[in-house]
Amino acid sequence: MQTIAPELAELAALIADPGRASILSRLMDGRAQTASELARVACVTPQTASWHLSRLVERALLRVERRGPRRFYRLATPLVAQMLEGMMTVAAIDPHPARPPPRIDPEMRRARTCYDHLAGELGVAVTDAMREHGHLHLDPEAGELTASGRAFLRDLGIDLRAPARSRRLLCRPCLDWSERRPHLAGRAGAAVADLALQQDWIRRRPQGRSVEITETGLVAFRDLFDARI
Amino acid sequence: MQTIAPELAELAALIADPGRASILSRLMDGRAQTASELARVACVTPQTASWHLSRLVERALLRVERRGPRRFYRLATPLVAQMLEGMMTVAAIDPHPARPPPRIDPEMRRARTCYDHLAGELGVAVTDAMREHGHLHLDPEAGELTASGRAFLRDLGIDLRAPARSRRLLCRPCLDWSERRPHLAGRAGAAVADLALQQDWIRRRPQGRSVEITETGLVAFRDLFDARI
DNA sequence: GTAACGCTTCGATCATGATCGAAATGTTCA
DNA sequence: TGAACATTTCGATCATGATCGAAGCGTTAC
Numbered sequence: 001m002q003t004i005a006p007e008l009a010e011l012a013a014l015i016a017d018p019g020r021a022s023i024l025s026r027l028m029d030g031r032a033q034t035a036s037e038l039a040r041v042a043c044v045t046p047q048t049a050s051w052h053l054s055r056l057v058e059r060a061l062l063r064v065e066r067r068g069p070r071r072f073y074r075l076a077t078p079l080v081a082q083m084l085e086g087m088m089t090v091a092a093i094d095p096h097p098a099r100p101p102p103r104i105d106p107e108m109r110r111a112r113t114c115y116d117h118l119a120g121e122l123g124v125a126v127t128d129a130m131r132e133h134g135h136l137h138l139d140p141e142a143g144e145l146t147a148s149g150r151a152f153l154r155d156l157g158i159d160l161r162a163p164a165r166s167r168r169l170l171c172r173p174c175l176d177w178s179e180r181r182p183h184l185a186g187r188a189g190a191a192v193a194d195l196a197l198q199q200d201w202i203r204r205r206p207q208g209r210s211v212e213i214t215e216t217g218l219v220a221f222r223d224l225f226d227a228r229i
Numbered sequence: 230m231q232t233i234a235p236e237l238a239e240l241a242a243l244i245a246d247p248g249r250a251s252i253l254s255r256l257m258d259g260r261a262q263t264a265s266e267l268a269r270v271a272c273v274t275p276q277t278a279s280w281h282l283s284r285l286v287e288r289a290l291l292r293v294e295r296r297g298p299r300r301f302y303r304l305a306t307p308l309v310a311q312m313l314e315g316m317m318t319v320a321a322i323d324p325h326p327a328r329p330p331p332r333i334d335p336e337m338r339r340a341r342t343c344y345d346h347l348a349g350e351l352g353v354a355v356t357d358a359m360r361e362h363g364h365l366h367l368d369p370e371a372g373e374l375t376a377s378g379r380a381f382l383r384d385l386g387i388d389l390r391a392p393a394r395s396r397r398l399l400c401r402p403c404l405d406w407s408e409r410r411p412h413l414a415g416r417a418g419a420a421v422a423d424l425a426l427q428q429d430w431i432r433r434r435p436q437g438r439s440v441e442i443t444e445t446g447l448v449a450f451r452d453l454f455d456a457r458i
Numbered sequence: 459g460t461a462a463c464g465c466t467t468c469g470a471t472c473a474t475g476a477t478c479g480a481a482a483t484g485t486t487c488a
Numbered sequence: 489t490g491a492a493c494a495t496t497t498c499g500a501t502c503a504t505g506a507t508c509g510a511a512g513c514g515t516t517a518c
Contacts, residue, residue, distance in 0.1 A: 003334060003437075004406055007320040008313070009250035015241035017506075022234040035465060048507055050466050060322065069464045069515045079319055084237070086315040090308055091236040093289065105232060142371045142398045169371045177233055208232075246476075264495060277477055279496050298485045298494045460518090467512070476503085483496070488489100 014059055015087070019044050020052045023073075024061070025088075028081055029113045029209035032065065032072035037207075081115040085174060092177035107210040109178045111202060117189030118196065119176050122213060122221070122229055126192065127183040129227040136171070138182050143171040145188055156224065158191045196220075243288055244316070248273050249281045252302075253290070254317075257310055258342045258438035261294060261301035270436075310344040314403060321406035336439040338407045340431060346418030347425065348405050351442060351450070351458055355421065356412040358456040367402050367411050374400040374417055385453065387420045425449075 015021055019042035026041045027033060033041075039049030053073055056062040063076045075081050111122035118126060130136040135149030145153075145160075153160060160170065174185035184192065196202045201217030213221070213229070221227040244250055248271035255270045256262060262270075268278030282302055285291040292305045304310050340351035347355060359365040364378030374382075374389075382389060389399060403414035413421065425431045430446030442450070442458070450456040 003251070003254055003337060004317050004320055005251040005254040006247055008254060008317055009245055009247040011316060011320040012241045012244035012250065013505095016238055016245040018235055018238040019506085021238035021241065022232070025232055025234040025237060044506090045508055046465065047467080047509085051506080054466080061319075066515090069462095071465070079322075083315040083319045086312040087240060088233050088237055090290075090312045091233055091240040093308070108232060139398050142401055169368050172371055242475095248476085273476090274478055275495065276479085276497080280476080283496080295485090298492095300495070461516105462518100463514100463516085465513085465515100468510085470507100470509095472505105472507080474504090474506095477501080479499095481496105481498080483494105485494085486492085488491085 011059070014055060014061065015084075017052065018042075019048065020056060023049070023052060023056070024075075024080075024084055026209065027062070027073065027075050028084055028115060029204075030075065030078075030081065030115045032074035034070045034072055036070075038073060041207075075115075078115065085114065085177075088177040089175045092180065104178050105208075105210065107205070107212075108208065110210070111213055112208075112210045113193060113204070114174055114176075114185070117174065117183070117185045117193045118202075119174070119183055120178055120210075122202075122211075122227075123183040123189075124176055124179045124181050125227040125229040126221060126225050129225045130184065133226065136184065138171075138173050138184065143173045143182075143184065143186070145171040149188075153188065153191065156195060158188075158195055160188065160191065162187060240288070243284060243290065244313075246281065247271075248277070249285060252278070252281060252285070253304075253309075253313055255438060256291070256302065256304050257313055257344060258433075259304065259307075259310065259344045261303040263299045263301055265299075266436075267302060304344075307344065314343065314406075317406040318404045318409075321409065333407050334437075334439065336434070336441075337437065339439065340442055341437075341439045342422060342433070343403055343405075343414070346403065346412070346414045346422045347431075348403070348412055349407055349439075351431075351440075351456075352412040352418075353405055353408045353410050354456040354458040355450060355454050358454045359413065362455065365400070365413065367400075367413065372400040372402045372411075372413065372415070378417075382417065382420065385424060387417075387424055389417060389420060 015024060022042045023038045026038060035049060035053060036046060038053065039046045042049055053062065057064050060076050061080050062073045065072045109120055111120045113119065117123065127138060130149060131138060135146055135152050137144045150160060162168065169186045171188045172186035173182035176183050196217065199220065200214055201220045202211040202213055204211050221229050244253060251271045252267045255267065264278055264282060265275060267282065268275045271278055282291065286293050289305050290309050291302045294301045338349055340349045342348065356367060359378060360367060364375055364381050366373045379389060398415045400417045401415035402411035405412050425446065428449065429443055430449045431440040431442055433440050450458050
């Protein structure tokens, strides 16, 4: 029986190294990072990181781009991010509920970006608030933005029209591995995250993919979204 | 920065062994299999398979159930199946498009079950036919069954009412790794597969998770669904 | 040109974990 | 109780691949 299993194992082996897993996790915010930064994240020497990175590029999980003497690495396609999302969801399930759950960095748990949308407590709080106001229906498997939701986002200055040739879904759920609850993703989720960055409600931290909620942001999320954050 | 990365690597390592990948792939149809059958699938001795299986159960990817002297293993939750779907989708992407694509077992490619719904050429053909008849809208990220689609399935004798307490989505896409196109999943997809098995349109092969399309089935899929199969 | 810097390649070492034979365990049935 | 069978445990062996020091390559800036 010839199956996809060998390719599956090969792919998994690529993610099975803690250094490479850290690198992939770091790149989940969709931005590009230098080889040095990724070496630091993976806690290995530059030469070891280089070896890992070349394997990831060779297998087309990452794309590399040269800018001067630096090389910037990023996830090759959103499909890779979606795969990692799924794996993290399962990875976050504690096989031994008796033992204390894996410690998660509080900043990560509080607020972060997940490829292009908000995640962590912030992402879930915004999603919950929108649901309670009837802006949104969200299931673990799918989501729907209501007429009221469209109006709400439009009033915030968000343009939800899809770019030409985009087949991206307007509204989809993404299972949060730290909160273990679905939050808003898709074009709508990305638009909200864009707005928040643009309005300085959140700021990307220089390292890691957690974000800082500003004072203005706290007020905005509470007043505009009615989020319990 | 404390993250989920170590757990991600640990999880991936579990899937990174060809034997375990074969076992997981075999269990993707959602049914339970004995340790012996899984040893055969993984091409290892029973004692090696036993070692692999105990690791998978320990990490809560599989559940085990004893019936007499046999032990039946199955995926612990649909979440695991969904994760594997995502990984297979990426695994099926050829990193070197110049080289010949990975050979896939023709029976697998033709028709198989994917957890609880149809996949392979058959799954995609049925989905395409339903789309062309306006029964279905399906995006890579989400799907919707139209009024005409509901009527169509009802006429086939399918009851789409959700069981109490079920939060499963009626209609969702599942990306097919052999066809690289989305096909119908969710409650509607499962209902179609159930109907097909019940009407003897398809038969599970004794080994593997590919299914055989019967003569009756070929006629039914063509006449009732208008599928090009 | 040359120095500085980022990154990669090479080579040797070392640790992890997959494997199977042999033997033990556990279940059913008579 | 004993025989048959499925599965697991134990123990020893072996292969893969992660690691980093040293050296090399390529780009930029002066």
